[in-house]
Amino acid sequence: MSEVTKANVESNYTGFITVRTTSSRLPNKCLLEFGKETVISHVIKRSLNSGIRPILCTTKDSRDDILEKIAHELNVSCFRGSKDNKLQRWYDCAEEFQVNHFHTIDADDPFFDGAEMIESLNLLATKGYDVICPTESSSSGGASVGYSLTKSIVKQAIKGTNYDTDTEMMWGFLEKVSGIKMIILPEGQKDDLKLRLTLDYEEDYWLLSTLVRILGNNVSRTQITEFFKKNPDFRKINYFRNEEWKNAQVNKSI
Helix, strand or coil: CCEEECCCCCCCCEEEEECCCCCCCCCCHHHCEECCEEHHHHHHHHHHHCCCEEEEEEECCHHHHHHHHHHHHCCCEEEEECCCCHHHHHHHHHHHCCCCEEEEEECCCCCCCHHHHHHHHHHHHHHCCCEEECCHHHHHHHCCCCCEEEHHHHHHHCCCCCCCCCCCCCHHHHHCCCCCCEEECCCCCCCCCCCCCCCCCHHHHHHHHHHHHHHCCCCCHHHHHHHHHHCHHHHHHCHHHHHHHHHHHHHHHC
16 A cells, blocks of 8 residues: 555645655755755745645655655655656556646756746646657756656556556656657747756756755746856856766666
8 A cells, every 4th residue: 555645735736746765876865955955845845836736756665754754844745656666656646646637846856947847737738638748958957847647648658567667767658658649848938058957966966056055945947047147157067967867868768
């Protein structure tokens, strides 16, 4: 059985905050200090401030007990499911909370754009799609928006998997679903900035923690963009890691 903590947070938009404490490159990165918060408490509060109902979606691994405790302290819902089968965890969470569509919020992306996420969810709900993929700039390291998914398409994607199947590279499982209706979210504000705002390496933490120290936890994506336009050399702190990160993503999916 899953372990569930429930809280009453009203919103038409639901985000599953996907997070585990186990990480090889940067241990316990979701618990690192981040301005006035930890990374995970920052992500939860950014969701709430964006008008998104967060459900912290983690695993039954005892090392993730601390995450359930944090969710309880912040009065948000928590679901605990499969460690490796992320798609199964999402589906079981959607079943538990009676959610028919949701957005995936990666705890590695602390400066996500809530408005983009809501735009993605609205597109999913009104145009009959099964999946709205992140913008190209987000998928390239900009880390502004995740995936919007229907519970139905996740159910189809997990056919043939078992509870312990590794579905970390979940798009490969989605793409195999016959007749899937899927598009990439159109870019909002076009600019030539190439930024890496996801958290995987030590250099990522140097950059992101510096941004939150200078700009604060509640900074908007527009303010972040303006900061990098005025201080273009800041991107050099971690952008060199982007190629390594992309290659790691490709290798995981093989």
